[in-house]
Amino acid sequence: METAVATMEAAQGLPMHLAHFQFYGYGQEGAKGFSSGAARLMEAFHRHPNITMDVGQVLFEQMVTVSGDVIAQYSRRGDASPSKWVVWEAECDGAGGVVPYRYRERSFVNTLQWAVGLEIFLLAEDPWRLFFTTDHPNGAPFTAYPELIRLLMDADYRASVMARLDQEALALTLLPHLRREFSLHDIAVMTRAAAARLLGLEDRGHLCPGAIADVAVYRPQADKRAMFTDAAWVWKGGRLVVREGAVVDRPAGSALTIEPCYDRRIERDVKAYLDRFYSLSLDHFTVGGVAFEREDAERFRSIRAA
Structure with missing residues (x-):
């Protein structure tokens, strides 16, 4: 959690989006040295209106972790459920791992993860800066969104789920004391309108004339x-x-691309870094136009990133 707060400070007022933030919302309290840091995290979030973030909520069901962190994935292979996993490395630059996992209600760590994500949601004062995600597929598949919506809109249901969880972990959070219930407006903002605004897509995320x-x-x-x-x-x-x-x-769906504005001079520094430390050049990371050459492709230019 302290690293996450320091990251917000380091942005120095510049726009910054922080992804699947539940995974960074932890403190070191309690007998196990592992507790919720959501309150401290959200205090910092409220002080920095330049920061947006998505939650990455954990839910109790089958999912699969996918990560480029080879060592972390290999070290957790014993937790694979079902017991199958794959980790690969190619020329030290291309690597990744896939480990299936099931979050369990009676697990101390899993209960804390679940609670911290909900704390972040429920402590947020501005739904326009907080986005609705499960870090698909690592926290839960996006098809589990209805369950998350119910947890946020129904305090009694949330309490009934908490009754089945690890009570030692819950005692290290504020969640049992949070009775806030989200409105339909809150859900619409976090799942529709806020994301469109962040990306500068003025023709969606609302029901005004002219919108898609x-x-x-x-x-x-x-x-x-x-x-x-x-x-x-x-x-x-x-x-x-x-x-x-x-x-x-x-x-058929449309291919949506964003063309953010940025200072082209940064390409020189990135190229120099890759040439020095990687076996892959900057060109390898460029997505060519051929990937989007479809009749139904839609292209948008984001001016908010300038």
Whole structure:
């Protein structure tokens, strides 16, 4: 957690996005030297309006960790569930590992991870700077979003889940004392509007005239997980693709690219670094236009990054 706070300070007011922040929200309190640092983390987040972040919520179900950190993945191979894993390394520059994992309700560490993510959500004062993610697939698959939405919108349901978890871990968090419930507006901001604004996409993330008609309609239900699991109606780019819960059309998606503005002189320093320390040149990291040469490709220029 202290490293994360120092990173915010180091930005010196410049825009910075911090990814899957739950994994950095830890302190060193308690008998195990492992506790929640979410309160301290969010205090710093509120002091730095230049910072945006996504949570990377952990949920109790089957998922799979995918990482370029070969040593970390290899060291956790014994935790693989089911018991299969793969780690590879190619010329020291291309490497990665895939280890399946299941977060467990009675695990001290897993309970703390779950709680810290929810603390970050519930302590956030500005949903426009906090984004709704599970660090797919490392924290949970994105298909588990309805469960996360219910946890945030239903304090009683959240308490019922906590009753099944490791109580020693929960005692090292503020979560049992947080009764906040998110509104539909909060969910819409974090999952739709805020992301569009961050990327500078003015034609989506809202329902104003002229916006691209990507619209999902849900039937109101007390069980928010059930409500968000099955949309009643969905339009994609103005085309009806789900009617009364049934898929009626499967249009091809669009390739969206962002062309951020930046000082081109930095390429000289990056090239010099790669030439000195890597066997791959800067050209190897360039995504050519051929990857997006499709008739339905849409290109956007982000001016917020300037």
